[in-house]
Amino acid sequence: MDMSTSVMISVTLEKLPRRQPATVAGIDWAQLAVPEARRLRELGFDEGVAIEVLHRATLGSGPIACRIGRMTVALRRAVAGAIHVSTP
């Protein structure tokens, strides 16, 4: 995991407050299964892309719906936990 270059990384998508605009700072690919990582890339998750949490199933540990680029994507919290974001 190469994160030594950035000092802003402090929060993951899982913890990002709802509706707080952010950008993807880095993704911890090693934490993800191979097909999961590929699909994440295919859905456009990449450093520097604008991201925002739209909905979160606050009960228990349901999935998160986030806006990435022009898309809304639903993903599980475990995956969201591997996505580091920085907020302005």
Place this chain on the structure above:
Amino acid sequence: MTPAPLVALVGNPNSGKSALFNALTGARQKVGNYPGVTVERHAGRMALDDGRPVELLDLPGAYSLEPSSPDERVTRDVITGAQAGERLPDAIIVVVDAANLDNHLRFALQLIALGLPVVVALNMIDLATRDGLTLDPEALARELGVPVVPTVAVRRRGIDDLKQALAGVIGHGTAVRLAAGDGSVTDDIVALQRRARAIALAGTISETPVRRWTHAIDAIALHPVAGLILLTAILFLMFQAVFTWAVVPADAIDAGFADLGNAVRATMPDGVLRSLIADGVIAGVGAVVVFLPQILILFFFILLLEASGYMVRAAFLMDRIMAAVGLSGRAFIPLLSSFACAVPGIMATRSIEDEKDRLTTILIAPLMTCSARLPVYTLIIGTFIPNNPVFGFVRLQGLVMFSLYMMGIVGAFFAALVLRRTVTKGASSGFMMEMPKYQWPRARDVLIGLYQRAWIFLRRAGTIILFSTIILWALLSFPKPPAGSDISEVNYSVAGRIANTITPAFEPIGFNRDITLALIPAMAAREVAVAAIGTVYAIDDPDAPAGQESMIENLRKRWTLPTALAFLMWFVFAPQCISTIAITRRETNGWKWPAFMVGYLFVLAYIASGATYWIASAIGL
């Protein structure tokens, strides 16, 4: 003669490929607002403006050339020429969502790099405009090096331009190949994605921020509490509607068949032929066709859910619960479709990535209450359950119907839980899905969907149901008891004797001879049970007037309430459907899993019916 050029529609899921296919060929492929609607290739014919015929392929959507589910594999194989028995396409139409170029252009770049002649359909321009985007197709064409044609597939806008552009590239493959194959396109998804974003930016003239009502709706639809209440309310409304809205048209159909039956009895001379037509064909098939309105109401709701974009929201809400039984929210979409019919539901599992997940979903899909159970449920509930109001507009009959649906769902979850820990054990799979924007369902799509379902249902009634009913009628009618015998005609017949032999096996769970008589032919299709009951009582009680009324009277006379409830429970679980077994065999490549499915479902059915019968008898129902 050289064959017509082969052109394939390719692109991300839900970009409008099937809608374009329909616009280009006049076909009626299923269109729906969620990823994974199309799961196999479909071919159609179209003609270019100069009269040249073209063979067009509609393919499942994919995110890249590296497939992660069985449906995506089909797409990859077809466009790389790896599909057995299929030639390499002569050109491809890459369908992209104009409102989501950042993402869709990445796959477009990969497809262009294949070197086949390409036309890009810049589809859903209307949605891009709704989102405040103004695009520049020429700039996009320059950047991509291929023709780009703006289209609105569902309104047939841009179709002629698309045909023209296609005519331009077919047969001029090399020119395009040179333009695209300049080596700058790599297989690195991240690099491609960055390039796609740059091209999207270059092709966007302006963007005005607008209020997206999709987000406003989602604030409620995806809310952890309100969302689940909404989902339950939608499903409840659906079942309530199925039960109440259909009464008038169903009565009209029933009256029609009753008149027909009475007319046949009045005009034809008494004999075998009259009995075949009145007792077999009209009483049997009529008993099933009466349920057409109900089935259409159910399909109406499911079509609305599919067309609006709500399906993925339901998957999102259900993911937490599905995860608890080892599945993902994604599996909820085929399961919800199985409320209509398990066959397309099982087909739809092809979009599930994980093999074990998919297998589990296939195995539990028959537990979702399909429309073929409606006739059985409605007849028995209508006969034995009083329609008292319970609270508000909710009545007891609707409530019982709803509990039967819930029983199927709970049974399915329970089965998944057990299966995932035993026969389909494996790592838990993830859930990652693109959520489409909401769309207003199009009347035309919904009407076509209803028409197709009505047609399928009537064809079933005219073939498999008619056929099973006639066979049952014959087995029930022969041999005739000798004159003066005090054995009833049914008991003396072949079918009656078979039923009397096996009934002891079902007596512990409260089933009588009439039920075993109905269950055997109902292996072909569930509705046949109703047709069979209609035929049995028409033969047993030849003096009664034709129609549902006398069938209900006979049921009340001969069945107890615990027996009726046990019969309902049987239909919640039992795998009484040849088509489901056949599609399971096809989708799992062998007899092992369908055999397993049939076995475990029969065991469940037997236990559930028995328990219901004994509990109901014990509490004195």
